[in-house]
Amino acid sequence: MEVKVIKETTYRVKSVWKTLQGEGLFAGRPAVFVRMVGCNLWSGYADTRERDAARTGANCPMWCDTDFTKEGSKAYTAAELAQEMRSVGGDVNFCVVTGGEPLLHLKPELVEALHQAGFFIAIETNGTVSLQESCWSEEQGELITPDWIVCSPKLPQDQLTLEYFDELKLVLPDYHPEKYDAFAKRQRPNQVQGSQLPLLWLQPEDGARLQQATQMAINYALDNPEWRVSVQTHKILNVE
Incomplete structure (x- = not known):
């Protein structure tokens, strides 16, 4: 009788490091970051930027x-x-799984292993991979998901399959709130002192357009106070 050997899933990891979370609700909190290899919108190589932007319709490869x-x-x-x-x-005990696109890799057994190790799990995703696709456990018949989900969309909202998120981060000037009004309603309610806390962030693109994007974010937030301006504190503090 032939015995089948089940090969254990492995995860291709670029790096693991201890630092401070630089953005969002948990900015300044000590964290263990895990960067997974690979993304579904860009190869990661400079010579494919234009090709991948044309292929996916996303601006982020540029x-x-x-x-x-x-x-x-x-x-x-x-x-x-x-x-x-x-x-x-x-x-x-706080970890952030990022990439690339972490939901291409994150499976229920990894979520369970990290929970067993005592971690609160946050992920940073572009919203194009569903939790049903990545985190469904056939063995347990349920979703085994991270504790906290930050979504920074890179495609139009009608192409986003992520079922819900806790924080929404839009990178200006390419991704504007008015184009994600319906998707923003997928946010899970989070209560602070008895009131729902809107964790909707405007992130100025760090590059040649930084000044323009920063002013755009400030102006929009002042006119739409449910949105906040995201500051990349890890760059200010000069930590990775």
Whole structure:
């Protein structure tokens, strides 16, 4: 009788590091970051920027400065990655899984391994991969999801499949609130002192258009106070 060997899922990781969360509600909080390899909107290589922007219809390949390529990456099982994160993070119990696009990789067994290691799990996603697709557990018959979801859309709202999020971050000037009015309603309600807290952020693009984008964000927030201007505090503090 032939015995089938089930190969354990591995996760291709670019880097694991301890730092401060730089943006959003948890800005300034010590965190263990995990950068997954790969994205569905850009290859990560400079010579494909225009090609991938045309292929996907996203603007982000033209200005994204994140290195999520496979070079220098390492493969971990869920248990190995949780152990590495605990080793790097020490007593830090807040982790951020990012990319690239983390929902291309995040599976229920990894979520469970990180929870067992004592982590509160936040992710940063572009909204094009659904939780049903990435986090459904056939074994348990339910979704096994991260604790906190930050979505920074890079495609029009009618192409976004993410079912819900906790924070919405729009990078100006390419992604404007008026184009995401329906998607913004997918935010999970979060209560602070008995009132719902709108975690809707306007993030000025860090580049040649920074001054223009910053003024645009300020003007929009002043006229629409449910929105906030996001400041990249990790860059101000000069931490990765």
